[in-house]
Amino acid sequence: MTQSYDYIIAGAGSAGCTLASRLVNAGKRVLVVEAGPDDNTKLIDMPATFAKVIGTARSWIYQSEPEPSVGGRTLPIPQGRTLGGGSSINAMLYVRGQPEDYDGWRDLGCPGWGWDDVLPVYRRLERNERLAGERHGTDGPLPVSDARYRHPLSLAYVRAAQQAGYRFNDDFNGVEQEGVGFYQTTTANGERQSSAKVFLKPLAGNANLKVVTEAQVTGLTLENGAASGLAYVTADGQSHLASAKAEVILAAGALATPKLMMLSGLGPAAHLTETGIPVIRDMPAVGQDLQDHVAAPLYALTRKPVSLLGEDRGLKALRHGIEYLLFRRGLLASNVVESGGFFDTDGDGRPDVQFHVLPVMVESAEHGSIERHGMELNPCVLRPKSRGSVLLRSRNSSDPIRFTTGFLSHADDLALLLAGMKVARAIVRQPALREVVAEEFAPGNADDLGDAAIVDHIIRHAKTVYHPCGTCRMGTDDQAVVDPQLRVRGVPRLRVADASIMPRLTSGNTNAPAIMIGDRCADFILGEN
Incomplete structure (x- = not known):
């Protein structure tokens, strides 16, 4: 029916x-x-x-x-x-x-x-x-509001970024996007x-x-x-x-x-035909021009066990849960990505790199946290030139798609991510973060680390910011x-x-x-x- x-x-x-x-x-x-x-x-x-x-x-x-x-x-x-x-x-x-x-x-x-x-x-x-x-x-x-919790590592990053010469910005949706600070969130x-x-x-x-x-x-x-x-x-x-x-x-x-x-016959005719789907309308651009923000992490080990690692276990988790249920405050009220910023690395007056800063080190969305106390600064390319595409794997709707992100396939994106990583490396060496950070875990702790080593790290760790x-x-x-x-x-x-x-x-x-x-x-x- x-x-x-x-x-x-x-x-x-x-x-x-x-x-x-x-x-x-x-x-x-x-x-x-x-x-x-x-x-x-x-x-x-x-x-x-x-x-x-x-x-x-x-x-x-x-x-x-x-x-x-x-x-x-x-x-x-x-x-x-x-x-x-x-x-x-x-x-x-x-x-x-x-x-x-x-x-x-x-x-x-x-x-x-x-x-x-x-x-x-x-x-x-x-x-x-x-x-x-x-x-x-x-x-x-x-509803759009300020987070009810700010982690000490997020606060240290914002101070360190100002020490590195970047202005504090209390509204990334204001007249000027450029600067560092805390994100507003869709919370209430x-x-x-x-x-x-x-x-x-x-x-x-x-x-x-x-x-x-x-x-x-x-x-x-x-x-x-x-x-x-x-x-x-x-x-x-x-x-x-x-x-x-x-x-x-x-x-x-x-x-x-x-x-x-494409399952409905609306897409690139050649691809539909090879998949066995009758072509209703040849639309070559369906599934093409896939864009996404590509990021790479700078990992920094903290001097003390102050990151989010382990806060979701045992008595710590119980304490956070009770605080949140009673007052809607504390660590569970954090959006985790509390701080960041927008940087104009080429000086043209328009930010081209965004930072997402986490008070924990995460291996990937699939594999969770790295089992060491630390934080990560994630520069990402704001307007990537690389392109990917989406294709069908078969005419079966339950089969996953076949797609490529194209991440870093355009040389300018890699160059921009390298510039962003250099900004991150400068910030992590400022006094406010030196107080809490023991060493830069990756790309490397050496102050004079060469571009080749940084690029190698970027290629091995480049990841999505979930914005296809x-x-x-x-x-x-x-x-x-x-x-x-x-x-x-x-x-x-x-x-x-x-x-x-x-x-x-x-x-x-x-x-x-x-x-x-x-x-x-x-x-x-x-x-x-």
């Missing part, structure tokens, strides 16, 4: 939840299909425990093909697989990027997406507890504020909204070339069809949305996948609303931009109807 709705949204992530809320509040009947389970776990609510969700059923661990530019390694890219998507498992940083990012979108053929167009959307969405004025909103649905009263909590939970019991979890979308249904609904399989193995009277919106993220497009985008690029040229109203070109009644539509990666974390994209998609839909 086919169930009918006005709109169907594939993916309950940052954009999907935002879009669903707007449509339901406008009186539309909406179905949201989410591959993962509900978000009903304290490990999501407590800011500091997000790493414990990665690797569970509430996350995807996408594994790349061997990447020649990082020594032939396969790279994991964890993504959200629960209500809220990435906003339920990320470090909660609220960063919009730079005005030039959006003016660049506009100039690439995306009218209506310049900074002056998107800033009002950011402001109406935001409810900032500290900041107001021309750059910030105080009455929106999305010491709890994570995911897009599911902010936008979906208030609609509980609303007859116009149906949310299906643990349901794998297998493809779109198309009639005369137009989207008419989608098919999905629930956890019990049952197949379902749902039809949309108005539109279908793909909001499954930059790795899953192109997969759903660009695989269903927006534009007005013949190769663009969606137009500036997010309509899939040549496929009526189908839109895309997630980070895959970004023509260029924003200069910062991508959760706030994804929420903005979902809200703008609602503007376009409701404005047309």
Whole structure:
């Protein structure tokens, strides 16, 4: 039996939840299909425990093909697989990027997406507890606040960066992004504020909204070339069809949305043909132009056992848990990535490197902490020139995608990461960090360490910052996948609303931009109807 709705949204992530809320509040009947389970776990609510969700059923661990530019390694890219998507498992940083990012979108053929167009959307969405004025909103649905906990190592980093000559910045979304400081986060009263909590939970019991979890979308249904609904399989193995009277919106993220497009016959004709999928529309750019922030860690050993290592075990864990449950404060109220900054390494007036600083040393998202007390400074390339791609492994929807990140395949990205690592090495040698750091564990403790050794470390440790985008690029040229109203070109009644539509990666974390994209998609839909 086919169930009918006005709109169907594939993916309950940052954009999907935002879009669903707007449509339901406008009186539309909406179905949201989410591959993962509900978000009903304290490990999501407590800011500091997000790493414990990665690797569970509430996350995807996408594994790349061997990447020649990082020594032939396969790279994991964890993504959200629960209500809220990435906003339920990320470090909660609220960063919009730079005005030039959006003016660049506009100039690439995306009218209506310049900074002056998107800033009002950011402001109406935001409810900032500290900041107001021309750059910030105080009455929106999305809480943005300062973290309730600051680790001593985070404080030492911010002081050391100032000692190295970098200015303190108390608002990375203000007039100037450049500088060092503490990130604001999508938290309130010491709890994570995911897009599911902010936008979906208030609609509980609303007859116009149906949310299906643990349901794998297998493809779109198309009639005369137009989207008419989608098919999905629930956890019990049952197949379902749902039809949309108005539109279908793909909001499954930059790795899953192109997969759903290609499974439905919308993608590069040659690839679809070799996979055995009938070509509905030849769209060569679907799955191409994958962009992501690439980072590499500087590891520093601390003089004393003051890092986060071991704080989640035994009596320490019990003490932190009690403090959090009683007061919503303490270590569990930390978002872990408390501090960082934006650096203009080439002096052109625009930051090109971002730092994420952790009061612990992490081997990888999969393998967890290194069993030594320390901290890490992670420079990342803000506007990478390297590109990857997403392809199908087979016509079977349950098979993982075949993709490459392309990390460091462009020489300029490696040069920029080297420059960022040199900034990190200078900061870790300042007095405020010398007090707490015993030695630079990697790339190496020698003050005169050569570029070759640093580059070797970068290649061996380059990793994602979890911000894939660009695989269903927006534009007005013949190769663009969606137009500036997010309509899939040549496929009526189908839109895309997630980070895959970004023509260029924003200069910062991508959760706030994804929420903005979902809200703008609602503007376009409701404005047309």
